[in-house]
Amino acid sequence: MSDAPVIHHFIHGAAVESSSGDYFDSLDPATGSVVARVAAGNAQDVDAAVHDARSAAGSWADVTPVQRAHVLFRIAAALRAEAEPLALAETLDNGKPLSQARSDVESSARYFEYYAGAVDKLQAETIPMGPDYLSYTRFEPYGVTAQVIPWNAPLQQAARGFAPALAAGNTIVAKPAEDTSLTCVRLAEIASRCGLPDGVLNVVTGLGEVTGDALVRHPEVDKIAFTGSLPTGQLVMKAAADRVVPVTLELGGKSPNIVFADADLDSAAAGAIRAITLNAGQICSAGSRLLVHRSVHDEVVQRLVALSARVTVGPGVRDPDMGPLTTEDQWRRVRGYLDLALEEGTSFASGGKVPTDSALRGGWFVEPTIVVGVASQMRIAQEEIFGPVLCVIPFDDDAEAVQIANDTDFGLVAGIWTTSLSRAHRVAAQIKAGQVFVNEYFAGGVETPFGGYKRSGIGREKGLEGLRQYLQVKSVTVRI
Numbered sequence: 001m002s003d004a005p006v007i008h009h010f011i012h013g014a015a016v017e018s019s020s021g022d023y024f025d026s027l028d029p030a031t032g033s034v035v036a037r038v039a040a041g042n043a044q045d046v047d048a049a050v051h052d053a054r055s056a057a058g059s060w061a062d063v064t065p066v067q068r069a070h071v072l073f074r075i076a077a078a079l080r081a082e083a084e085p086l087a088l089a090e091t092l093d094n095g096k097p098l099s100q101a102r103s104d105v106e107s108s109a110r111y112f113e114y115y116a117g118a119v120d121k122l123q124a125e126t127i128p129m130g131p132d133y134l135s136y137t138r139f140e141p142y143g144v145t146a147q148v149i150p151w152n153a154p155l156q157q158a159a160r161g162f163a164p165a166l167a168a169g170n171t172i173v174a175k176p177a178e179d180t181s182l183t184c185v186r187l188a189e190i191a192s193r194c195g196l197p198d199g200v201l202n203v204v205t206g207l208g209e210v211t212g213d214a215l216v217r218h219p220e221v222d223k224i225a226f227t228g229s230l231p232t233g234q235l236v237m238k239a240a241a242d243r244v245v246p247v248t249l250e251l252g253g254k255s256p257n258i259v260f261a262d263a264d265l266d267s268a269a270a271g272a273i274r275a276i277t278l279n280a281g282q283i284c285s286a287g288s289r290l291l292v293h294r295s296v297h298d299e300v301v302q303r304l305v306a307l308s309a310r311v312t313v314g315p316g317v318r319d320p321d322m323g324p325l326t327t328e329d330q331w332r333r334v335r336g337y338l339d340l341a342l343e344e345g346t347s348f349a350s351g352g353k354v355p356t357d358s359a360l361r362g363g364w365f366v367e368p369t370i371v372v373g374v375a376s377q378m379r380i381a382q383e384e385i386f387g388p389v390l391c392v393i394p395f396d397d398d399a400e401a402v403q404i405a406n407d408t409d410f411g412l413v414a415g416i417w418t419t420s421l422s423r424a425h426r427v428a429a430q431i432k433a434g435q436v437f438v439n440e441y442f443a444g445g446v447e448t449p450f451g452g453y454k455r456s457g458i459g460r461e462k463g464l465e466g467l468r469q470y471l472q473v474k475s476v477t478v479r480i
């Protein structure tokens with residue numbers, strides 16, 4: 001019998017045991033050891049949570065915006081006060097280096113702070129209809145929102161959905177990824193201690209095809225926010241279509257990071273390495289395709305090889321540059337893509353293997369890998385690998401750079417490195433992606449709207465756009 005902590009559901013402000021009595025193991029990706037035993041939710045657990053969220057919906061919607069803001073500000077402060085234990089739990093559960101987990105806790109606090117500050121400034125409109133009418137709009141919450149969360153940034157992605165949903169007056173039933181449930185449940189406990197009424201934020205842990213499926217199909221859910229892979233997103237959208245429920249989808253990416261010949265090559269190379277090694281490349285917005293002008297291709301690759309040799313790899317608790325992949329499945333998948341890269345005729349300028357260091361043998365590590373000789377139509381340049389594997393593709397002119405950048409089913413983000421202002425703005429406008437970074441990959445923050453073009457998703461999170469996704473507009477017209 002394992003002595004690992006036991007994670008229950010969080011329903012109506014309290015820990016609730018799995019109704020079936022079933023629990024599963026959540027593993028430390030750096031060692032494979034058990035971090036926690038997690039409740040395996042079923043349709044009955046989901047039903048209890050959704051009914052609770054439904055009961056709480058009316059009264060939470062009636063809480064004044066400023067009072068809702070006070071609760072959210074307290075949650076932000078509590079997250080900061082508990083940053084160290086939260087970061088450690090995230091590192092053990094997800095594998096990411098401690099400093100990246102700390103940064104995720106800070107971003108989570110920022111989401112609560114940002115939407116707390118915004119919610120009492122949301123003014124609607126009056127509509128000019130002449131002297132005989134008064135016409136105006138109101139923002140109203142949807143009611144019960146279902147939030148399905150992936151494993152790559154569990155706390156931050158929970159906060160990204162919870163904060164605007166709560167600020168707007170909705171209630172929540174969340175389903176964290178089965179591999180990383182710890183910090184999502186912890187966040188719900190913190191929110192409850194900060195004065196969030198019971199039933200407003202519930203978490204049901206469990207497997208996607210059981211708990212997640214029951215949640216997105218539940219007849220009392222009024223809006224679905226899903227972050228995860230494209231195939232699951234398609235299933236969720238079909239479930240939403242059956243009931244005509246609005247859905248926000250944040251899906252995958254294969255984002256281009258474009259280095260023009262006039263760029264500061266040192267900054268561009270450093271930015272490119274960070275764009276693919278942060279969180280071991282398991283970021284939907286990772287810069288996984290590096291498009292380099294042919295005249296500087298070899299110089300850039302030389303820099304990438306030198307920089308990747310300096311990337312430290314190890315257990316997240318030792319705070320290296322890069323931790324393990326979060327799940328064994330993902331580790332196998334990434335290694336499959338490394339094999340495919342060779343089969344497709346490319347070569348590794350660096351990396352391409354599992355580290356040989358015996359201290360890393362128990363975990364799901366791979367080396368940061370630079371793949372050269374890649375052509376845009378290859379599978380490794382088209383499919384989301386979700387690991388530290390950078391595909392370098394040369395281009396000859398701006399038009400070709402834009403054509404290759406857009407030559408993907410995805411459209412989440414793009415990076416541009418250039419010293420020409422005109423080129424930066426011209427190319428930014430031509431890129432089919434929801435967010436463009438110029439001269440700093442991952443530029444932006446909780447304030448900047450984020451979401452996909454094409455198959456990267458529907459709707460926007462972050463910024464004021466993120467708040468609008470949780471509000472419906474009603475117009476009222478009065479004959480005077």
Ligand code: NAD
Nearest residue numbers: 149150151176177208209212213228229232250251252284
């Ligand atoms: P996933 O689709 O396998 O799982 C995501 C979540 O959906 C998990 O909680 C899972 O349990 C749940 N789920 C699985 N099957 C379900 C079903 N049938 N019904 C309802 N829920 C179900 O994705 P993942 O592997 O956890 O995450 C990686 C993917 O997420 C990548 O493609 C990545 O790009 C994407 N992602 C996107 C963003 C973004 O903001 N665009 C952010 C992070 C991750």
